[in-house]
Amino acid sequence: MGTSDGLCISQGDLAAIRATPMFCALPPRALDAVLAQSELQVRARRSTLFEQDEPATAFYLVLEGWTKLFRMTVGGDEAVVGVFSRGDCLAEAPCLAGGNYPVSGETVTEARLLAVPARRIIELNRSSPEIGLAMLASASLHLKRLVDQIEELKARTGPQRLADFLVGLAPVAQGPCTIALPYEKLLIAGRLGMKPESLSRAFQRLRAVGVRINQNTVAVGDVARLTEFAGRERLMAFKCPAFRAGCGSR
């Protein structure tokens, strides 16, 4: 886990930092104070950021690459709670609240991160109270994401969740496009709450709505069509026999 000091932050990174929900509401002076306390870290793939139930001492802002939050279940599987990239903030709530990390965090690819020590921020909060509100805004966003995830798990099938995931990755809102999967299928499966085998089958199902997969690149015939599929009710295949016919052709 290579580290360096907090001073050499590129212009691009600075812009990214300023754009986060966490820091965007902060007056420049307060932001400078935060950055002065922080550390720029470059980490290899599969590097541990923190572990569940450890006291929370620092939170992280992703500048480049991908990271995940997860839990080990009793059965030894990991339940992925979220996957994050540039501009996302991890674990700020437990840090500031002075508790333990509720999940474990790990890099998924090589990554560049801003690590912010909790203590300093708590101190800073005293002089600039808007930091607290900014963090709350960020935490609020995470709450919303988790609620989305719960709703998704409860109300959608695997292929629909996959469709939604792909739509989120697509560079356009309609028409054809190709997408490079940002990380391994194993993790995508985890993120979508299923096993790798089910992910495979979900991709097969999506061929019926114009999705082709080859290695880790995906070709989408029409993003709008995929979006529609993602939002449909679950019994759709049952109610609309045309799909089944389409599925069968291989």
Next chain:
Amino acid sequence: MGTSDGLCISQGDLAAIRATPMFCALPPRALDAVLAQSELQVRARRSTLFEQDEPATAFYLVLEGWTKLFRMTVGGDEAVVGVFSRGDCLAEAPCLAGGNYPVSGETVTEARLLAVPARRIIELNRSSPEIGLAMLASASLHLKRLVDQIEELKARTGPQRLADFLVGLAPVAQGPCTIALPYEKLLIAGRLGMKPESLSRAFQRLRAVGVRINQNTVAVGDVARLTEFAGRERLMAFKCPAFRAGCGSR
């Protein structure tokens, strides 16, 4: 939705308020300031507190009764995101962050609530920054709960989730006991992420581990056995102690 002023708060309620993760870290002066701005509400069953996507203008602390947070899915089902009782705080994060409610809120039984207007709190935050941190602590707790819920949905069967729910309600950690279900089975099913039919079947399954059900009272042969069946020791949340009907020492 009956209301009255914020001044006549009973001693018991005051103690409950002081024990919440939200307010327990607050200096008495700040707490008084908050309470002076708040309103005590008594509401009938099935009364709407706020609706999803509305601007968040107030948050609620439950003093008595039960409330739920939920979302309407595309299919028209409701996905229950949480069910809350005495001592729990609802929607504080979006309020303070100045966003919209990410979910809808409703009372499940007749309930007594403390309604706290967002604006005043934001102003208060300027003079006492620890309010921001206290809210963050509360938000952090909600994050943890949601993560728990996701893990549960991903890693456990219906009967296991039900067992866990019952254990959480049991007044003892081991040995026999009887439990009165706090609200309708329909809602319990929603909370556990299943349909009423499945809940019924889950209860049947639990007969194998010594659980009998009759109307809305449940007889448990041995709570420890039930806990084991649920699949793990639930590490009791560090929710400032005191209330929560019968969640004794563990």
Next chain:
DNA sequence: CGGCCCGCTTGACCGAAGTCAAGCATCCGC
């Protein structure tokens, strides 16, 4: 009293997704 409505339970059925196991490609070191 008889009707009805409502919440809950049961049973039959079926689709979604997990498990287990085999098959196949790619990448790597030797």
Next chain:
DNA sequence: GCGGATGCTTGACTTCGGTCAAGCGGGCCG
């Protein structure tokens, strides 16, 4: 090149939980 990792796909089977429909019991009202 070969042998063996590793990661992805596929197929057969099983289990879980949702759907639909019927049945039942209690409470309420005329």
